[in-house]
Amino acid sequence: MADIALLKRLCEANGVSGSEEEVRAIILGEVKGCAESIEVDALGNVIVFKQGRRTPRTRLMLSAHMDEVGLIVTHIMADGLLKFAEVGGIDRRVLCGTPVLVNGEIPGVVGAKPIHLMKSDEREKSVPVEDLYIDIGATDKEEAESFVLPGDIVTFDSFFDTSHGKIKSRALDDRAGCVIMIDMIKGELPYDMTFAFVVQEEIGLRGAKTAAYQISPQAAIVVETTTAADVADVDENKRVCRVGKGPVLSFMDRHTVYDKEYYKLAMELAQNNNIPCQPKEAVAGGNDAGAIHSAGSGARTVAVSVACRYLHAPMGLISQEDFHNAEKLVMKLAEEIASRPPTR
Amino acid sequence: MENLQNLKELVFLLCSAPGTPGDEHAAAQAAQEELEKYGRTVVDHMGNVLCELGDPSAARHILLDAHIDQIGMIVTTIDAEGFLRIAPCGGVDRRVLPGSPVVVYGKEKAFGIVCCLPPHLVEGGEDKVAPVDKMAVDVGMEKEQASKLFAPGDRVLLYSNPRTLLSNRITSAGLDDRAGAAVLLRCAELLSRKPLRSHVTVLLSSREEVGGQGARTAAYSLQPTEAIVVDVSFASQPGVPETKCGKLGMGPMIGLGPSIDRCMAEDLAEVARDLELPYQFEVMGGETGTNADGITTSREGVCCVTMSVPLRYMHTTAEVVDLADIETTAQIITEYVMGVK
Numbered sequence: 239m240a241d242i243a244l245l246k247r248l249c250e251a252n253g254v255s256g257s258e259e260e261v262r263a264i265i266l267g268e269v270k271g272c273a274e275s276i277e278v279d280a281l282g283n284v285i286v287f288k289q290g291r292r293t294p295r296t297r298l299m300l301s302a303h304m305d306e307v308g309l310i311v312t313h314i315m316a317d318g319l320l321k322f323a324e325v326g327g328i329d330r331r332v333l334c335g336t337p338v339l340v341n342g343e344i345p346g347v348v349g350a351k352p353i354h355l356m357k358s359d360e361r362e363k364s365v366p367v368e369d370l371y372i373d374i375g376a377t378d379k380e381e382a383e384s385f386v387l388p389g390d391i392v393t394f395d396s397f398f399d400t401s402h403g404k405i406k407s408r409a410l411d412d413r414a415g416c417v418i419m420i421d422m423i424k425g426e427l428p429y430d431m432t433f434a435f436v437v438q439e440e441i442g443l444r445g446a447k448t449a450a451y452q453i454s455p456q457a458a459i460v461v462e463t464t465t466a467a468d469v470a471d472v473d474e475n476k477r478v479c480r481v482g483k484g485p486v487l488s489f490m491d492r493h494t495v496y497d498k499e500y501y502k503l504a505m506e507l508a509q510n511n512n513i514p515c516q517p518k519e520a521v522a523g524g525n526d527a528g529a530i531h532s533a534g535s536g537a538r539t540v541a542v543s544v545a546c547r548y549l550h551a552p553m554g555l556i557s558q559e560d561f562h563n564a565e566k567l568v569m570k571l572a573e574e575i576a577s578r579p580p581t582r
Numbered sequence: 583m584e585n586l587q588n589l590k591e592l593v594f595l596l597c598s599a600p601g602t603p604g605d606e607h608a609a610a611q612a613a614q615e616e617l618e619k620y621g622r623t624v625v626d627h628m629g630n631v632l633c634e635l636g637d638p639s640a641a642r643h644i645l646l647d648a649h650i651d652q653i654g655m656i657v658t659t660i661d662a663e664g665f666l667r668i669a670p671c672g673g674v675d676r677r678v679l680p681g682s683p684v685v686v687y688g689k690e691k692a693f694g695i696v697c698c699l700p701p702h703l704v705e706g707g708e709d710k711v712a713p714v715d716k717m718a719v720d721v722g723m724e725k726e727q728a729s730k731l732f733a734p735g736d737r738v739l740l741y742s743n744p745r746t747l748l749s750n751r752i753t754s755a756g757l758d759d760r761a762g763a764a765v766l767l768r769c770a771e772l773l774s775r776k777p778l779r780s781h782v783t784v785l786l787s788s789r790e791e792v793g794g795q796g797a798r799t800a801a802y803s804l805q806p807t808e809a810i811v812v813d814v815s816f817a818s819q820p821g822v823p824e825t826k827c828g829k830l831g832m833g834p835m836i837g838l839g840p841s842i843d844r845c846m847a848e849d850l851a852e853v854a855r856d857l858e859l860p861y862q863f864e865v866m867g868g869e870t871g872t873n874a875d876g877i878t879t880s881r882e883g884v885c886c887v888t889m890s891v892p893l894r895y896m897h898t899t900a901e902v903v904d905l906a907d908i909e910t911t912a913q914i915i916t917e918y919v920m921g922v923k
Contacts, residue, residue: 375747
């Protein structure tokens with residue numbers, strides 16, 4: 239069963255797209271000695287090939303991304319404040335007035351104009367990113383530059399909480415997927431399969447594309463988190479998926495129409511093995527399946543996700559039970575897909 | 583300034599103790615434990631913390647006030663799905679709430695997140711922010727479990743991890759007005775070292791953020807001859823015209839205006855000049871929007887002035903002050919009080 243303490247370590251590590259070093263180092267340390275081949279490619283993907291008890295009939299790739307959304311310092315102003323750009327689709331409403339860390343260690347805050355000084359219509363609106371800045375306490379540009387430079391990476395200053403059967407943390411998207419894959423690598427597998435811990439998902443599914451090129455899979459399972467909108471005041475019909483109702487299976491999103499047979503197979507396996515699961519009730523969002531299913535000559539792809547509220551905000555929320563059940567389902571699905579021939 | 587490390591620890595201690603309007607207990611207790619080192623300290627029926635210094639029989643009784651409450655939210659109901667509906671308790675900035683981590687103080691302390699809709703579900707994208715009383719807190723529980731731990735009236739605070747920034751600056755939620763409270767704790771420390779000719783009461787008042795009822799009732803009971811109110815005020819930051827604020831690191835903002843005492847303001851400025859400490863003026867055209875408004879019109883009236891610690895990002899989790907300003911304010915007030923006969 240996947241280790242929540244490892245999930246904590248990974249969530250607390252910094253790995254904004256393009257700067258996944260810390261996360262990669264932890265993963266390499268965890269999988270060392272557990273697989274026949276462990277490689278790091280030009281973009282920083284970690285590609286792990288592990289033999290199972292038998293040779294599979296389908297060449298299977300599992301994928302989870304190491305990167306998280308964050309910010310990048312673009313400019314240091316004369317007064318010592320930092321301008322920034324978003325890396326990945328951060329929800330900009332959550333930026334205003336938020337504590338952050340530059341390079342994982344310099345504390346700062348994203349400034350916000352005091353409400354007392356705003357006109358009434360201003361109070362209702364979230365602030366556009368161009369009007370935001372990070373304050374690290376520097377009094378001028380020179381002071382700021384001795385600690386921070388343009389190109390430095392910024393993450394939310396958050397914490398990891400596991401009370402009441404939930405996990406609340408930054409970067410559950412997609413360290414949760416990474417931990418599930420690490421746990422599979424550490425155990426015994428029924429068939430050979432390749433695991434790709436990929437980079438730069440959040441800025442355009444980029445690592446997955448190059449990983450898929452190298453692996454050339456016939457089938458792929460993407461292990462992800464996905465937006466749960468089961469929060470206050472959301473219509474039942476718009477909730478997409480629900481925390482605590484099991485791993486989420488998607489039939490279609492903005493980048494992929496998933497393999498219909500595999501989608502149904504996953505549902506059946508869940509039912510037959512008493513694993514709760516739920517469909518993603520919207521065509522929304524996207525993940526590395528977008529790059530993988532259309533790479534090379536194509537791969538039959540399915541995604542298994544953990545329902546997560548407040549994705550791309552300082553604290554996401556998932557259910558511990560969903561996290562463990564997602565792993566169970568991925569393992570069953572991987573075994574079944576690998577055992578079958580790739581074509582219908 | 584060698585005291586800044588100790589001062590920072592004091593400020594962080596105060597910021598870590600929660601206290602929202604009408605429920606200041608934990609913050610009051612933390613402050614009381616500190617103040618007791620310097621003078622007899624009590625907490626009254628309104629939740630005000632009062633510390634007596636100097637000579638109670640002296641003709642002049644100086645009231646030094648800072649408010650011990652900070653803004654927060656209050657649970658109004660637990661809905662059918664276990665989300666905690668909230669209302670603001672003080673002037674919470676609604677823009678910073680969606681998606682923010684919070685702490686709920688029920689039968690146990692629990693972490694929650696203020697519900698926010700994923701962007702793709704919001705009509706018109708990410709632009710509009712709902713009013714606070716239409717927001718809810720997600721503690722990740724079903725109604726039954728939530729009802730065992732939480733109840734209407736429970737308080738909710740923004741989660742904050744006090745941090746040290748560059749240049750003597752610090753950030754935490756609640757610096758409004760724990761920074762002011764720290765000023766007065768430091769004054770009490772300095773004043774207790776020497777004999778005082780006047781009667782001084784350090785008041786850490788309750789309920790400032792909802793109308794100043796703590797300070798108003800305390801002033802009525804204490805009947806001071808004069809008062810200095812230490813709150814926070816706006817420090818320059820982008821998007822706020824320089825003409826409307828003070829500056830971090832430039833010392834306390836001494837209030838000037840029709841509702842406060844001009845002589846006291848000028849005397850404080852003179853003390854600052856004699857000590858060669860920085861200060862700035864904050865000019866206001868009407869009332870001050872601080873406890874001074876209630877204190878000045880207490881009984882037959884009280885001479886009163888404001889001294890504010892410059893602060894950025896007011897009423898967010900990310901408030902920022904300069905420790906040097908807290909120390910400077912404390913030193914100026916101390917010297918002023920020492921000089922009172």
